[in-house]
Amino acid sequence: MTTISTAPVAPLLLSLFAEADAASPTSSPAFASISVDERVRLMRSKADYRDLYARLKDFALPVSRETGRLLYMLAVATGARSIVEFGTSFGLSTLHLAAALRDNGGGRLITSEFEESKVARAKANLAAGGLSDLVEFREGDALLTLAGDLPDRIDLLLLDGAKSLYLDILKLVEDRLRPGAVIVADNADHCPEYLEYIEDGESGYTSMSFTDDVELTIRNR
Numbered sequence: 001m002t003t004i005s006t007a008p009v010a011p012l013l014l015s016l017f018a019e020a021d022a023a024s025p026t027s028s029p030a031f032a033s034i035s036v037d038e039r040v041r042l043m044r045s046k047a048d049y050r051d052l053y054a055r056l057k058d059f060a061l062p063v064s065r066e067t068g069r070l071l072y073m074l075a076v077a078t079g080a081r082s083i084v085e086f087g088t089s090f091g092l093s094t095l096h097l098a099a100a101l102r103d104n105g106g107g108r109l110i111t112s113e114f115e116e117s118k119v120a121r122a123k124a125n126l127a128a129g130g131l132s133d134l135v136e137f138r139e140g141d142a143l144l145t146l147a148g149d150l151p152d153r154i155d156l157l158l159l160d161g162a163k164s165l166y167l168d169i170l171k172l173v174e175d176r177l178r179p180g181a182v183i184v185a186d187n188a189d190h191c192p193e194y195l196e197y198i199e200d201g202e203s204g205y206t207s208m209s210f211t212d213d214v215e216l217t218i219r220n221r
């Protein structure tokens with residue numbers, strides 16, 4: 001039996017994904033009033049990401065169920081003990097990654113989120129999953145909270161915060177990524193700067209678009 005497939009994590013994920021499906025941002029008048037072009041501009045802006053995510057603070061915006069499962073599988077397959085996550089939200093991806101740490105025998109997951117109310121919800125969800133002891137929450141802009149005090153060796157990095165910052169966040173942790181470390185970047189199609197860097201053979205990565213949503217990358221050995 002695995003942590004991801006048994007109580008309390010399995011039923012918790014079922015109910016959190018169902019809640020997320022029922023409350024989509026497009027059902028919010030505040031969000032629906034923003035034109036599609038403006039949404040794309042905000043997503044790709046290095047200046048206005050705070051404003052965008054403040055408007056989205058009541059929404060879980062989780063990775064897909066499939067991406068969550070992929071995260072769990074990659075973390076288990078690589079024997080990850082040290083994970084960094086950019087973009088906690090309500091903690092659905094965090095639950096998958098922390099479940100993998102539990103099944104790997106323990107470890108440390110550093111996760112970053114600047115919306116205070118989201119940090120509180122994520123903490124409650126990780127507690128409900130019995131996984132709080134594996135997770136360190138860093139509240140504030142990840143550009144600051146992930147700028148220091150990182151483990152010497154990082155096995156897996158999830159990029160799922162402001163799309164315009166993926167390359168900046170990668171650069172913060174890059175020298176700690178162990179050879180063979182895995183990077184999962186969600187919605188990387190909105191991150192041309194990140195893709196250009198990661199796909200450049202000189203940067204030290206091997207990368208591919210894994211699904212429409214996910215860019216999957218490994219740090220070369």
Ligand SMILES: C[S@@+](CC[C@H](N)C(=O)[O-])C[C@H]1O[C@@H](n2cnc3c(N)ncnc32)[C@H](O)[C@@H]1O
Pocket residue numbers: 049053060061062063086087088089090091092093094112113114115118140141142143160161162165
């Ligand atoms: C797509 S959601 C993350 C979903 C989460 N990974 C999951 O699967 O449950 C993105 C989150 O990143 C947070 N975020 C965006 N930019 C950030 C930044 N620069 N620092 C900290 N948090 C940020 C947003 O507030 C939002 O909650």
